[in-house]
Ligand SMILES: CSCCC(=O)/C(O)=C/O
């Protein structure tokens with residue numbers, strides 16, 4: 529395997545230290561962890577099967593990180609910017625926070641690299657359960673095109689994230705229901721267990 533391919537490999541199921549769990553929809557503040565009692569962890573295999581990729585990177589090096597550079601090159605991420613989500617830093621904070629937490633999909637991957645602070649991405653599995661993915665500083669996460677998901681800050685109310693994209697960015701969320709959207713159909717074909725083709 530070439531160096532760039534090795535460097536750009538997502539964290540493996542075995543090496544993963546990402547924390548994810550099934551979301552207890554108990555009506556409390558969305559920024560709380562919403563863990564069941566006892567907790568119901570979601571395995572790295574489960575996230576892999578849903579098409580979620582992630583890497584643990586060093587945010588102090590984000591301006592000259594060979595691993596980030598390899599990921600960017602390998603996956604064609606030609607665009608990047610930085611977004612800070614906090615009541616003080618983001619104009620239209622309340623509307624944006626509300627829209628991030630509406631269940632939606634995108635017509636492209638959603639790629640975020642958490643440089644400071646933390647938050648939660650929730651992804652829907654095929655049993656209609658939410659899986660909450662904890663994203664502390666240093667997490668780079670890729671949600672595949674067409675996956676239903678949402679985002680919330682945690683109680684610290686602060687995240688600074690790099691957004692990456694292939695080509696000209698399109699941030700527009702497509703709210704659920706979007707089952708007939710081509711991106712959703714493609715996602716279902718690729719990842720739903722009864723339709724996905726498994727490569728052995
Ligand atoms: C962590 S960046 C803010 C969330 C966001 O940009 C988005 O599109 C959520 O789905």
Ligand SMILES: [Fe+2]
Nearest residue numbers: 632634638701
């Ligand atoms: Fe999104």
